[in-house]
Amino acid sequence: MSCASGVHVRIAAWLGTLVVLCASTLLLAGRDSSAQSSAKPASAKPVSAEPVSAKPASATPANSGPPVRIPSNVAWTEETLKIVSDGDAFRGLLLARRCNHCHGEEGFSPVAAFPNLAGMDRLSFWKQMQDFQSGKRGSPVMEPIAQGLSERDSADLAAYFAMLPTANDAQDNRAFPQAMRDPARTSMAIRLIVFGDGERGIPPCQSCHGPVSYVKGAPPLATQNGDYLEQQLEYFSNGVRSNDINVRMRSIARQLTAEEKTAVSAYYGAGLGPGVN
Amino acid sequence: MKKIGFVAAVILFALVILSTRYYMVDLPVYHFFGGGDGPDPPALHLRGEFVESNLGAAEGPSGSLTVRMIAQQFVFVPQCVEVPAGVPVTFRMTSADVVHMLSFLGTDYGLKVVPGAVTEATFTFAQPGTFKIPCHEFCGAGHYAMRGQLKVVPREQFASLLPGERRTCELR
Numbered sequence: 001m002s003c004a005s006g007v008h009v010r011i012a013a014w015l016g017t018l019v020v021l022c023a024s025t026l027l028l029a030g031r032d033s034s035a036q037s038s039a040k041p042a043s044a045k046p047v048s049a050e051p052v053s054a055k056p057a058s059a060t061p062a063n064s065g066p067p068v069r070i071p072s073n074v075a076w077t078e079e080t081l082k083i084v085s086d087g088d089a090f091r092g093l094l095l096a097r098r099c100n101h102c103h104g105e106e107g108f109s110p111v112a113a114f115p116n117l118a119g120m121d122r123l124s125f126w127k128q129m130q131d132f133q134s135g136k137r138g139s140p141v142m143e144p145i146a147q148g149l150s151e152r153d154s155a156d157l158a159a160y161f162a163m164l165p166t167a168n169d170a171q172d173n174r175a176f177p178q179a180m181r182d183p184a185r186t187s188m189a190i191r192l193i194v195f196g197d198g199e200r201g202i203p204p205c206q207s208c209h210g211p212v213s214y215v216k217g218a219p220p221l222a223t224q225n226g227d228y229l230e231q232q233l234e235y236f237s238n239g240v241r242s243n244d245i246n247v248r249m250r251s252i253a254r255q256l257t258a259e260e261k262t263a264v265s266a267y268y269g270a271g272l273g274p275g276v277n
Numbered sequence: 278m279k280k281i282g283f284v285a286a287v288i289l290f291a292l293v294i295l296s297t298r299y300y301m302v303d304l305p306v307y308h309f310f311g312g313g314d315g316p317d318p319p320a321l322h323l324r325g326e327f328v329e330s331n332l333g334a335a336e337g338p339s340g341s342l343t344v345r346m347i348a349q350q351f352v353f354v355p356q357c358v359e360v361p362a363g364v365p366v367t368f369r370m371t372s373a374d375v376v377h378m379l380s381f382l383g384t385d386y387g388l389k390v391v392p393g394a395v396t397e398a399t400f401t402f403a404q405p406g407t408f409k410i411p412c413h414e415f416c417g418a419g420h421y422a423m424r425g426q427l428k429v430v431p432r433e434q435f436a437s438l439l440p441g442e443r444r445t446c447e448l449r
Contacts, residue, residue, distance in 0.1 A: 012285070066331065067330065068328050068330055069329055075317075075320040075323055077320065196422035199424070200449070201422075201426070203351035203419030207417060207419030213418040246373050247354045
């Protein structure tokens with residue numbers, strides 16, 4: 001009996017310690033949030049008024065470094081994701097009438113040089129529209145069109161195009177899929193899309209562009225036009241297009257040879273890429 | 278006795294519930310002790326020292342070398358960095374998405390790269406040569422193909438950098 005009660009006392013002591021630890025942690029957490037909410041308005045002003053303006057002049061490397069180049073004004077913050085995910089597909093459908101002429105009634109372009117928008121990922125569509133608008137991605141056609149659209153319009157359009165089916169329909173998809181001009185390049189394309197080339201720092205296409213996994217801002221390529229893809233790879237590698245965040249796509253495109261660019265884009269353009277439908 | 282057991286059970290249950298909410302307690306505590314004021318992972322390209330024009334090897338006013346790199350799914354930026362041999366080189370790295378780790382194959386050095394924090398380490402590469410930099414922390418589907426390159430050149434071949442110059446090299 002005495003032994004049993006000793007055990008109980010010990011258990012109680014342990015539990016008590018745990019409770020005290022938990023309570024102190026919670027108290028700290030509470031204190032932090034209250035400190036943040038109460039201290040910020042008071043402390044934020046002097047900080048922004050003096051030391052911040054003094055710092056870049058003396059210490060910040062960006063000041064002595066090259067002029068800052070910003071590839072895109074879009075960053076995948078919580079607010080941005082909320083704006084994009086709040087898009088209304090029905091309103092997008094009404095807005096999309098002005099896109100039909102070049103990008104097709106069903107999101108499949110009549111010409112292989114224009115991108116197919118059916119099944120396009122919302123985030124990447126929205127980002128490209130913002131970049132057209134700010135001139136970060138140059139296009140004589142798309143820039144004036146995007147400048148007439150608000151952030152919400154772009155989000156609505158993104159929601160609509162994301163909803164369109166990518167199923168192969170001979171009546172609507174007049175340009176897609178295109179025949180693969182050089183079938184001998186198939187194995188090269190498969191190798192790059194599925195395995196990449198680690199020795200040259202080329203990750204597999206499907207690890208960001210689906211279907212294996214997706215990265216924010218990377219569009220699915222399974223039903224994209226080959227000519228368009230090849231053009232964009234070329235633009236990425238020679239720096240004509242440079243609106244990718246953190247030099248990601250430019251680094252990869254620079255590693256690809258001209259033949260590899262053709263092979264990969266023709267393979268996707270022929271509807272053979274992984275993730276169709 | 279029964280009462281104590283009951284109370285203990287209730288407390289244990291409460292602790293289990295609390296432990297599932299650990300991350301909600303953990304982060305504020307982390308911030309309270311001064312953590313979490315590193316670069317914002319999704320906005321690296323907008324402001325701060327990791328904007329794309331500031332990446333690569335840079336020379337400080339006292340001649341010290343600093344290499345700034347970003348690790349992201351599934352490329353290192355810049356993919357190839359050039360540094361002189363026998364000189365201490367400070368690496369400053371951050372991640373744009375998930376935890377990465379890089380090791381300079383053939384040397385004893387490695388770095389863990391965490392989003393929201395800057396990893397800083399000073400290395401001295403004794404021998405000139407080309408070293409692969411593979412990612413050593415599983416970071417996603419393309420992890421195995423995530424590789425960079427470190428080019429260590431003899432000291433006299435490394436031309437000193439201008440204040441605004443950032444040096445990278447071509448991965449081949």
